[in-house]
Amino acid sequence: MSQQRPLSPFMFPIWYRFQITSGLSILHRLTGIALAVGSILLAWWLIAVAAGGKWFAATHELLASRVGLLLLFLWSAAFFYHLCSGIRHLAWDRGHGFELRSAYRSGYAVIIATVVLTVLSWLYVFLA
Amino acid sequence: MTDSQPLSNQTALRDGNVLRRVRHLGSARNGLKEWQVQRWTALALIPLGLYFAASMLRLATSNRLTAAAWLSSPVPALLVILFVLAGLAHMMIGLRSVLVDYVHTRTRLLAGELLVRGATAVLIGASVLAVLKLFLGR
Numbered sequence: 001m002s003q004q005r006p007l008s009p010f011m012f013p014i015w016y017r018f019q020i021t022s023g024l025s026i027l028h029r030l031t032g033i034a035l036a037v038g039s040i041l042l043a044w045w046l047i048a049v050a051a052g053g054k055w056f057a058a059t060h061e062l063l064a065s066r067v068g069l070l071l072l073f074l075w076s077a078a079f080f081y082h083l084c085s086g087i088r089h090l091a092w093d094r095g096h097g098f099e100l101r102s103a104y105r106s107g108y109a110v111i112i113a114t115v116v117l118t119v120l121s122w123l124y125v126f127l128a
Numbered sequence: 129m130t131d132s133q134p135l136s137n138q139t140a141l142r143d144g145n146v147l148r149r150v151r152h153l154g155s156a157r158n159g160l161k162e163w164q165v166q167r168w169t170a171l172a173l174i175p176l177g178l179y180f181a182a183s184m185l186r187l188a189t190s191n192r193l194t195a196a197a198w199l200s201s202p203v204p205a206l207l208v209i210l211f212v213l214a215g216l217a218h219m220m221i222g223l224r225s226v227l228v229d230y231v232h233t234r235t236r237l238l239a240g241e242l243l244v245r246g247a248t249a250v251l252i253g254a255s256v257l258a259v260l261k262l263f264l265g266r
Binding site: 029032033035036039040042043045046047049050052056076079080083086087089090093121124125128 | 167170171173174177178181185188189195196199208212215216219222223226247251254255257258259261262
């Protein structure tokens with residue numbers, strides 16, 4: 001017997017504009033979930049390496065395909081974003097950077113660092 | 129607060145904790161410990177995660193080094209095992225936060241907890257077994 005209580009209107013994006021603080025926060029959660037799903041792929045890959053032979057060949061073929069590379073690219077972007085944003089969170093946990101200006105600056109730094117790390121990694125993969 | 133009433137499905141997160149009455153000393157739950165483990169694993173995952181990412185880049189671009197050979201040497205095997213342990217523990221705590229935020233009935237929360245904990249246990253076990261198999265060479 002669940003009562004139908006009135007819900008507050010879903011605030012984004014009509015009544016409450018996205019800011020870098022809220023946007024990066026939800027992105028931190030979303031990338032976390034994406035990485036969690038990716039951990040299944042990680043375990044699969046480790047098992048395939050251990051099993052060798054047919055399993056490894058098939059897995060490698062999947063990962064090296066266009067879809068596989070796209071997934072790896074997205075996963076790496078999620079990883080670098082969650083890493084940089086996580087460091088921002090750890091700084092907050094120590095009490096640093098709560099001023100609005102600092103939060104905005106660190107937010108932009110996280111975005112730039114994510115893009116740089118992802119681009120550099122994939123340039124290295126394709127050019128080295 | 130009586131114990132004779134059955135626990136309601138709607139109040140999964142608001143039921144009083146009986147232990148709190150017994151211990152008289154603040155919260156009797158494990159929230160702080162989880163919060164701390166999340167931060168310690170996060171800290172460990174900075175070097176471990178970067179090491180793992182760099183290793184993947186190396187494997188992807190090397191013509192001679194294979195993943196199997198790489199994992200059969202002790203330092204990579206150890207660091208990958210530590211990465212898996214820290215990463216999956218961190219993942220489980222994070223997923224529990226997501227569950228607690230979005231699941232509001234007791235039975236669904238229990239199902240979600242079982243799923244997340246079970247999946248984490250299987251993933252940790254399988255990954256560590258795989259690395260050990262490569263390292264021990266059987």
